[in-house]
Amino acid sequence: MEATIDDLTRRTTVSRAAAGDELAFARIVAAYHDDLARVAYVVCGDADLAQEAALAAWTIAWRKLGTVRDAERVRAWLVSVAANEAKRLAGSRGRRFVREVPIDAAFGSGGGDGGAADPARRVPAIDLANALTALSAADRTILALRYAAGLTSAEIGAAVGLSAPGVRARIARLLDRLRTELNDA
Amino acid sequence: MPDRNAEPLDEGEIRLGRRIRDYAEGGVVPVDPVAIARNAAASSRRRGLGVVSGPARSGLQLGSLAAGLLVLIAAVAVGLSALRGPAGQAGGDVSATATAAPVGECAAAQLGATVLGWEGDAGHRTGTVELTNDGSACLLPQQLQPELVDASGAVLIQGASPDPQSPTFSLAAGSAVQTLVDADNYCGPSPASPVTVGFVLPDGSTVTAAAAPAGGLSGLPPCLGRGSAAHVEMQAWQPSSPPTSQP
Numbered sequence: 172m173e174a175t176i177d178d179l180t181r182r183t184t185v186s187r188a189a190a191g192d193e194l195a196f197a198r199i200v201a202a203y204h205d206d207l208a209r210v211a212y213v214v215c216g217d218a219d220l221a222q223e224a225a226l227a228a229w230t231i232a233w234r235k236l237g238t239v240r241d242a243e244r245v246r247a248w249l250v251s252v253a254a255n256e257a258k259r260l261a262g263s264r265g266r267r268f269v270r271e272v273p274i275d276a277a278f279g280s281g282g283g284d285g286g287a288a289d290p291a292r293r294v295p296a297i298d299l300a301n302a303l304t305a306l307s308a309a310d311r312t313i314l315a316l317r318y319a320a321g322l323t324s325a326e327i328g329a330a331v332g333l334s335a336p337g338v339r340a341r342i343a344r345l346l347d348r349l350r351t352e353l354n355d356a
Numbered sequence: 357m358p359d360r361n362a363e364p365l366d367e368g369e370i371r372l373g374r375r376i377r378d379y380a381e382g383g384v385v386p387v388d389p390v391a392i393a394r395n396a397a398a399s400s401r402r403r404g405l406g407v408v409s410g411p412a413r414s415g416l417q418l419g420s421l422a423a424g425l426l427v428l429i430a431a432v433a434v435g436l437s438a439l440r441g442p443a444g445q446a447g448g449d450v451s452a453t454a455t456a457a458p459v460g461e462c463a464a465a466q467l468g469a470t471v472l473g474w475e476g477d478a479g480h481r482t483g484t485v486e487l488t489n490d491g492s493a494c495l496l497p498q499q500l501q502p503e504l505v506d507a508s509g510a511v512l513i514q515g516a517s518p519d520p521q522s523p524t525f526s527l528a529a530g531s532a533v534q535t536l537v538d539a540d541n542y543c544g545p546s547p548a549s550p551v552t553v554g555f556v557l558p559d560g561s562t563v564t565a566a567a568a569p570a571g572g573l574s575g576l577p578p579c580l581g582r583g584s585a586a587h588v589e590m591q592a593w594q595p596s597s598p599p600t601s602q603p
Binding site for chain 2: 191349
């Protein structure tokens with residue numbers, strides 16, 4: 172999973188993948204799957220559901236990759252699709268499952284940094300998870316796209332139907348709320 | 357590409373952003389990109405054929421549900437009409453008679469199921485399952501909770517519970533319906549062969565299908581990635597096709 176799409180001549184890879192080249196598509200998956208999983212996890216708060224959302228996003232991407240006109244925007248498009256899938260799955264499962272934050276999964280269980288074994292780092296992560304849970308799925312999506320995927324306000328705006336200044340204002344408000352929830356002055 | 361709107365407001369935003377980024381790592385697990393690509397391609401192919409999940413299936417379900425209900429209502433009506441004998445009611449009363457007859461939910465004991473065979477591609481296994489009603493007419497939901505089970509009865513993959521509001525249809529005595537059950541990404545320990553399919557009824561009992569005849573493809577789907585969830589899902593029940601028709 173170390174590949175970067177820059178190394179793979181993005182435009183050619185995307186073009187070939189859109190034409191049905193599974194190997195080219197696999198290169199895109201290798202480059203971006205972790206980004207999709209991160210965004211989905213922030214949106215839905217469940218590692219399994221996040222993976223499910225990412226996989227669903229790839230199925231959509233296989234069918235619709237050709238509709239993305241600019242290869243430079245593929246990553247932003249993909250993470251937006253994953254965020255939507257995570258939102259959809261979390262909504263559809265919400266009636267049957269209580270949203271939980273497993274302690275081991277609350278911090279970096281898949282990140283390989285050993286954070287899950289460190290109680291001093293678990294608690295802030297659980298606090299953050301709880302604070303995120305208190306937000307709407309739409310607000311978590313904006314935060315996920317900004318901080319988990321690093322999208323610009325304009326890219327987020329295109330994904331969620333807001334202007335860039337509108338996104339910026341929403342993020343500022345959400346951060347204020349999170350700071351309050353987390354006692355993070 | 358710099359974006360002034362995306363610049364952090366202050367140190368607090370930088371700190372909180374980093375915290376969210378660290379938290380997001382909880383969603384990352386090792387995956388096999390090639391398997392994901394194959395799976396995405398295969399899913400799209402199946403969707404194109406109208407065999408598996410998604411909006412295509414929803415449309416198919418609605419169509420098959422409507423057609424199935426019409427056939428079943430007609431069959432029940434004809435049967436009841438015949439039972440009335442030569443002096444029976446006129447045809448105009450048949451539907452009223454049919455709806456007035458109480459029909460209970462299907463019980464596991466009166467149902468028999470068989471996996472007719474498995475097909476597979478790119479990490480999926482799709483089984484054709486026939487369900488027969490060996491008892492009296494009963495009501496069956498269009499969607500049940502499917503399970504992939506091994507020969508010892510151990511559940512390998514459990515499907516999602518159907519919507520409790522899922523439509524129900526009347527399964528006439530002696531009649532049969534079929535469904536397609538799709539499974540993927542089993543990464544657990546080796547199961548006892550052969551693998552088959554079970555269906556959880558609304559009362560919690562399970563109908564386990566007789567395994568497919570030996571010699572064909574196994575119903576055990578290959579592991580696509582341990583980090584990804586396994587799935588098993590079913591299509592809506594449809595009236596069994598005549599042997600010569602398209603499955």
